[in-house]
Amino acid sequence: MDQTNWKRNLYILMVCQFFVMAAMTMIIPFLPLYLQELGVTDSQAVSRWSGLIFGANFLTAFLFAPLWGKLADKYGRKSMLLRSGFGMAVVLTLTGFATGPWSLLLLRLLNGMISGFIPAAIALISMSTPKKQMGYSLGMLQAGAVAGGICGPLFGGVMADLMGFRMIFYVTGVTILIAALGVLFLVKEKFERKTETVKTNTLQDFKKIASTSPILSLYIVFFIVQCALIGINPLLSLFVQELTTSQNLAFYAGLAMSVMGFANMSASPLLGRLSDRKGHQYVLVFALLGAALISFPQAFVQSYWTLLIFRFLLGLCLGGLLPSINSLLRHLAPKGMESRTYGFSNSFMYLGTMIGPIGGGWLASIAGIRSLFIASAILLMINVMIVNFKVIPFINKKNRENLNEDKKKAAGESI
Template sequence: MPGTAATSRAADRRAFQILWFGQFAAIAGLTVVVPLLPFYLAGLGLPAGEVAWWAGVSLAAPAVTNLISAPLWGMVGDRYGHKAMVVRAHAGLAVAVGLMALADTPGEFLVCRLLQGACGGVVGPTATYASTLAAPHRRGRVLGSLFGATGAGCLLGPLVGSMLAGRFGYGALFACVAGLLLVAALLALSMLPHRRTVPRHRPEAGERPTLREVLRRIAAHPLGRTLVLAGMLGQAAVFALVIVFAPQVERITVSVSSATVWVGVLQATMWAACLIGGPWWGRRNDRGGAPVSFAIAAACCALAVALQGLPTVPEFLVPLRIVQGFCFAALAQSVLYVVCQIMPEQARGTALGTTTGLLDIGQVCGPLFGALVTGLLPLSGTFVAIGTLLVAASGLALLGARPRRAHSRPPATPVVPALPEVKP
């Protein structure tokens, strides 16, 4: 009936808005401290020579525990519903960040970061729930808009965080972030409808695959294994760039204070481009060829990264960061899009949780690679080395798409109500 369909579309639209806000809040909350982490750790009494080591370990810690917990939470969501996992992710992050406000030593802060990875992990459950809101031919638009929320969070989080920390201190900053995450959890709890990818009463649902079976299916599928590996390389490249980007900006500016301003401006430029690029790549994926989208984006991103070691004035970095941000927005969402295609509905939460956990390996390995090439190559050469990771990612995506192009099209599935266009 027309009235019922309109009501369903309105409910889907509201659910997506809640998911978008939740992902924005989580990403903004988790990125507020990243640029300030060395200052925060120094304030906990660390000697200057140990700050860099503790900062690196603290940055990587959530990815380590999320690699283990994300597939397990995905399995729970497949069995009991994905709304519970969205609420759990935001509530878990709220608890972890709230405890950071009470940390008095670097060790206590590290434990909180490990708890963050174990209890949090917003991207997987949010993407899984969002995949139930749209028909397959509109799934790319949904995932693209969610990654637009990631860009918005990364754009505003560090900016607001630096102002709050400077004015009120880190304890108040963590408390505000925890409060924002708690609001997101309460909104999800009270307003998201319960959803499972496949209702229990459907006879065609079959047995839910085990975690081992999910891993085997991803590894056995040409697109699955190559695109997940490509996504890991892409993540590693982006996090390796964190190690070398600020020194490059400092090298081509007149002072440390000027370099600090330019790093902030260039970071904001990149994430603003990511905010725009996320929905654009999502719509392109809906038209078919997500692996090709990944390959094109990774190749363009590789060129933009490799050239960042050449400018002698910071203004010339602006267009390169725009290209990098716009193209980076395609990478993770294209991987998740393909995983949604190749996995059965009843295992989608497990599959997406596993995939996000695997992508986090790049977050751990990337800074190590960046530190390694920094010690072996001149600064300009490190950007070329990091760019080669993205070239390899592009090649892997094309390799996976070549033998079985049919997998780049969504499989036939039952029609569900389409999600109205949402402009984040």
């Protein structure tokens, strides 16, 4: 793909990812309140339904991500962007017509099943971007998604007060529709369909991809990152309540989450460029080490503002994690199975997103909220070891082999 097209696609998909993430996160602040409007009045029932409905989306996303990856390799990444964009636009609009918790649960399951806009965008950009600028491109793409994740809850909270809960679902549906139309008319993909001589099922695809070292190690790293960091989020407001006596608890809890997002968004493009120059594997291991070292002291903070500083520093480290992992996966993916490689990667991500909060809630109930930060630091240090001993040696060996091959070709051409 020429220089103009990949940059054009990158900037368009950055904006589209912002719209999609903003739309998807608009509903987070008021999901329990929407359940109350649907007739669930008991506080314990609201908590149970909220957890179930929140997790339902990730359950079906986990199950269907490999399928969408396989179809993307077969029919193109743009087709998966359109499938997900138009599909979610319809489902989220229908969510505004939910009549009770069961219909809301069904629609959330359906939304997770057809989701995959952001993974498809990552796959499309990774396939069209020159390898030397892969880290920068994926960092920019993440910055757009993180910006949407920051703004979505803020917009959703304000609009819910102004126009009611149901109207927010119509707004999110229209927002994602705009993103899908942007992809349809503005994003260009040069896709050549390859006919598979051997038909494979999902399990066979996974075995082939996982046998390509060190992809399985990167999947495990992705899973542990999600467990370590997402497991804290649902209980962060309770920790903030422990540190401050202010009446504006929701604001301070939101600020503690947003400051990490702002840092992540700012650092992603910069660390992406650095990984292009120095190596994605090195940025990944140092970002993981920094995240582990910053997570541990959060267990002992006595001041809200000290916590805020640590959350900002943690966000800077996060800016180097996902772009580095996705860049490495693109370089390592078996030819013709790039989208399937990302599909399985997203299954591990969704699995971590489900298990992290469950494990975090269980641990906090036994050892207190502060123990979550210690557990997070330990998990991230395990990741450092995995990358240091399983990923870096293989990548360096592969780079040396490629360099030797280039030298041999150059020598042959000069004769």
